Amino acid sequence: MKRCLAILLCLMSLLLLCGCAKGDQTAEHAMERAQAYADAINHAYDTPEAIYAFLTEDTRAQISQEDFCRAFAKDRTYPYITPLYLFYPEVTLSDDGSEAAVVYLQAARIVGMTYEIRLQYENGDYYVEDWHQFIDGSYLDKFEDIPYSLDWYYDPEDIR
Numbered sequence: 001m002k003r004c005l006a007i008l009l010c011l012m013s014l015l016l017l018c019g020c021a022k023g024d025q026t027a028e029h030a031m032e033r034a035q036a037y038a039d040a041i042n043h044a045y046d047t048p049e050a051i052y053a054f055l056t057e058d059t060r061a062q063i064s065q066e067d068f069c070r071a072f073a074k075d076r077t078y079p080y081i082t083p084l085y086l087f088y089p090e091v092t093l094s095d096d097g098s099e100a101a102v103v104y105l106q107a108a109r110i111v112g113m114t115y116e117i118r119l120q121y122e123n124g125d126y127y128v129e130d131w132h133q134f135i136d137g138s139y140l141d142k143f144e145d146i147p148y149s150l151d152w153y154y155d156p157e158d159i160r
Contacts, residue, residue, distance in 0.1 A: 025097030025121050031089065033119060033126040034102045038086040045083070048072040056120050056127040062135045071134040083107075086115055097121060 037054050044050040048069045052060070055068075063071075076083070085107035093100045100119040105112075119126040 024125070027091060027093045027100075030093050030097075030100040030102075030119055030126050031091045033128075034089040034091050034100075034104075034117075037117070037128055038089060038104060042085050042087075045072075045076065054128045055131070056129050057122060059129060059131070059135070063131075068131070068134060071131075075134075084115070091119075100126065 033054075037051075040050045040054060049065060051072070052065045052068045086104035087107070088105045090103045091100050092102075098121045102117050102119060104115045104117075106115040118129040120129055121127075
């Protein structure tokens with residue numbers, strides 16, 4: 001009897017350990033991470049290091065935190081009518097929970113604009129694949145041919 005009880009306890013411990021090894025690969029946790037990422041973009045834009053911490057290992061291997069922060073600051077200087085603001089994430093988790101597609105609504109003057117990212121499960125949590133335009137430098141293209149200036153909005157000389 002003691003032997004059967006010991007074997008049963010060992011098997012239950014093994015099952016418990018296997019369950020813990022999988023980590024938190026649930027739709028609820030993916031949604032929590034997607035919302036936390038949106039919160040970082042929406043409210044921690046002045047500290048892009050917080051956004052950088054959400055990026056996948058592969059993305060962080062391609063761009064340093066310093067370069068990311070520099071690119072983020074430059075990108076934020078673009079004269080946006082509406083800054084990047086994300087809300088209402090919709091998460092679609094893969095069958096094995098290793099990745100998820102996330103579609104956010106994006107604050108904009110055009111109703112229905114969306115912003116899409118991919119979450120990748122690694123090192124016990126979900127991390128974001130985003131900002132590839134910082135890695136390849138393509139975000140700078142929009143600064144090349146700006147067809148307007150803010151002079152139409154106000155005259156800097158009149159402000160004084």
